[in-house]
Amino acid sequence: MKILVCMKQVPQKDAPLKLNESGTWIREDVSYEVNEPDAYALEEALRQKEKHGGEVVVITAGPARAQQVLREALAKGADRAIHLEDNAFVGLDALNTARAFAAAIRDEQFDLIFTGLQSDDYGYAQTGVVLAELLGWPHATIIMQIEKKDTGIRVKRELEAGYFQFVDMPLPAVLTIQSGINKLRYATLIGIKHAKNKPLRKVAMSEVPGVSANLQKIERLYVPQKTKNTEFLEGPAGEVARKLVDKLRNEVRVL
Amino acid sequence: MPDTILVVVEQREGKLNRVSWETLTAGQALAAETGWTLEAAVVGSGVVNFANEIAGKKVAKVYAIESARLEPYTPDAFSAALKQFIESMQPKLVLMPHTYQVRDFVPKLATAMGRTAISDCIGYKKEGGKLLFTRQMFQGKLAADVSFACDAPWFVTFQNGAYRGDKVEAGSAAAPVETVKVEIGESAIRNKPHEVFKEAKQAVDLTQAEIIVSIGRGIKEQKNIELAKQLAEALGGELAASRPICDSGWLPMDRQIGSSGQTVAPKLYLALGISGAIQHIVGMKGSRTIVAVNKDSEAPIFEIADYAVVGNLFDIVPPLIEEVKKAKAGT
Numbered sequence: 001m002k003i004l005v006c007m008k009q010v011p012q013k014d015a016p017l018k019l020n021e022s023g024t025w026i027r028e029d030v031s032y033e034v035n036e037p038d039a040y041a042l043e044e045a046l047r048q049k050e051k052h053g054g055e056v057v058v059i060t061a062g063p064a065r066a067q068q069v070l071r072e073a074l075a076k077g078a079d080r081a082i083h084l085e086d087n088a089f090v091g092l093d094a095l096n097t098a099r100a101f102a103a104a105i106r107d108e109q110f111d112l113i114f115t116g117l118q119s120d121d122y123g124y125a126q127t128g129v130v131l132a133e134l135l136g137w138p139h140a141t142i143i144m145q146i147e148k149k150d151t152g153i154r155v156k157r158e159l160e161a162g163y164f165q166f167v168d169m170p171l172p173a174v175l176t177i178q179s180g181i182n183k184l185r186y187a188t189l190i191g192i193k194h195a196k197n198k199p200l201r202k203v204a205m206s207e208v209p210g211v212s213a214n215l216q217k218i219e220r221l222y223v224p225q226k227t228k229n230t231e232f233l234e235g236p237a238g239e240v241a242r243k244l245v246d247k248l249r250n251e252v253r254v255l
Numbered sequence: 256m257p258d259t260i261l262v263v264v265e266q267r268e269g270k271l272n273r274v275s276w277e278t279l280t281a282g283q284a285l286a287a288e289t290g291w292t293l294e295a296a297v298v299g300s301g302v303v304n305f306a307n308e309i310a311g312k313k314v315a316k317v318y319a320i321e322s323a324r325l326e327p328y329t330p331d332a333f334s335a336a337l338k339q340f341i342e343s344m345q346p347k348l349v350l351m352p353h354t355y356q357v358r359d360f361v362p363k364l365a366t367a368m369g370r371t372a373i374s375d376c377i378g379y380k381k382e383g384g385k386l387l388f389t390r391q392m393f394q395g396k397l398a399a400d401v402s403f404a405c406d407a408p409w410f411v412t413f414q415n416g417a418y419r420g421d422k423v424e425a426g427s428a429a430a431p432v433e434t435v436k437v438e439i440g441e442s443a444i445r446n447k448p449h450e451v452f453k454e455a456k457q458a459v460d461l462t463q464a465e466i467i468v469s470i471g472r473g474i475k476e477q478k479n480i481e482l483a484k485q486l487a488e489a490l491g492g493e494l495a496a497s498r499p500i501c502d503s504g505w506l507p508m509d510r511q512i513g514s515s516g517q518t519v520a521p522k523l524y525l526a527l528g529i530s531g532a533i534q535h536i537v538g539m540k541g542s543r544t545i546v547a548v549n550k551d552s553e554a555p556i557f558e559i560a561d562y563a564v565v566g567n568l569f570d571i572v573p574p575l576i577e578e579v580k581k582a583k584a585g586t
Contacts, residue, residue, distance in 0.1 A: 129362035138445040141359045166449040180502030215371035215405040224398040241574035252544045
């Protein structure tokens with residue numbers, strides 16, 4: 001099976017975010033990491049390849065810094081990488097990101113494309129499904145298990161409130177992968193060494209036709225207004241514990 | 256003809272999904288603000304009863320979009336059915352709840368129509384004749400006001416809990432209901448879904464717990480869970496967790512709170528080392544009192560907390576257990 005994994009670099013979970021001067025995006029001088037669901041998507045692709053053979057290709061769209069995500073994926077066992085490298089890729093909406101991916105892989109023939117179920121920055125939860133529609137492929141979302149069958153695949157979809165569903169589908173297909181589908185591996189020293197010699201194709205914005213102006217626009221980004229009156233309890237740990245128990249007893253009335 | 260707002264409600268397993276009423280409330284508010292006509296639609300096979308149920312609310316008209324091929328749900332059939340319907344009706348705005356099912360087909364539908372969806376919104380604003388939809392970004396640390404930069408129809412999905420379902424206005428008379436039959440070719444449906452099932456019988460029903468102590472990534476290691484467990488026991492509450500803890504296998508999946516786990520509203524929700532990603536918040540924001548302990552003062556959990564402790568949970572929890580025990584012994 002030839003599998004493409006779409007990955008994204010996002011600000012680290014606990015990175016303090018600051019707004020840029022125009023209030024439309026964050027200041028980019030923060031630490032970045034791989035979008036967590038994408039790491040699970042990569043792991044699943046590697047496991048499928050180990051079972052059925054084939055190739056794992058990783059793709060990302062972003063500035064030079066985003067190459068780190070691809071290098072880590074190559075070190076973990078991906079065979080090659082595609083980097084759509086341009087600062088402008090950061091601001092694309094889901095439709096245009098999917099258009100760029102579709103254009104970058106137009107000469108390839110994948111059996112499966114994996115994405116994480118959503119990104120930790122925009123949180124659209126759309127790019128994978130949009131990509132499937134652009135390619136004319138079937139898709140399934142929030143996948144917890146993938147089994148190869150003679151005629152295609154059987155996937156396990158997570159539904160809400162603890163429900164699941166198996167779905168049979170033909171290939172090629174796009175799947176969005178849920179966190180926790182597997183246990184993530186670490187890159188080995190040998191893997192890191194080998195990654196340096198693996199192919200990494202760079203694609204410029206000018207090489208991906210079909211990208212238009214965004215169909216939706218972030219007018220402003222801001223720190224959300226608090227809707228609750230939060231009382232901060234301060235002091236040494238013992239004092240905070242006493243204050244909190246006092247609240248639980250006299251105001252919340254659960255003690 | 257005034258413009259139209261179309262709310263597409265969700266039905267599953269013989270019931271209207273509760274969040275459908277929330278989206279209808281959002282639709283009523285938007286209709287009042289814009290002067291546009293509010294209509295609703297329900298999609299499926301044999302869904303006219305749901306349409307009748309919606310028709311009792313303040314809406315101009317309700318459509319039952321029918322085809323035998325819409326049952327069971329597939330993204331191909333739902334996208335095809337709604338594309339036909341929306342192309343013929345030309346609504347300005349199409350609203351849906353941000354459920355797992357809607358997430359599965361809306362991006363496909365919008366793309367097939369050459370449009371876009373602003374997903375997982377928590378509200379809207381009207382500024383100078385322009386509609387802006389508010390959505391959370393960066394896991395809830397920031398919010399964005401987003402506008403459409405394309406022609407209608409505009410697709411918007413609203414987050415679970417963004418509007419009050421019990422605030423939906425009743426109509427003065429039942430709205431007319433129209434059944435619309437859509438044609439979907441057999442070959443258009445590529446996925447073959449099996450029956451929906453529940454993994455295992457849920458051992459713990461967290462929805463009944465009055466006190467919940469919940470842990471997140473801040474607990475660091477599996478062995479540290481014992482500390483949270485002791486606090487839960489001292490308080491007489493249940494232990495729960497955010498998704499990453501259950502993904503790691505540190506606690507069973509039936510103790511997970513959030514969009515993929517249980518939705519709870521206890522008297523006290525004590526969040527230890529939980530940053531408050533949206534997927535977790537939607538499962539607990541209805542709690543009567545929320546106490547959050549987190550070392551990151553900018554953690555989104557503090558946005559919804561009643562009492563906040565910025566600090567290391569490993570410093571705070573041991574004396575807290577002692578104080579709780581003392582308080583209990585004293586009564």
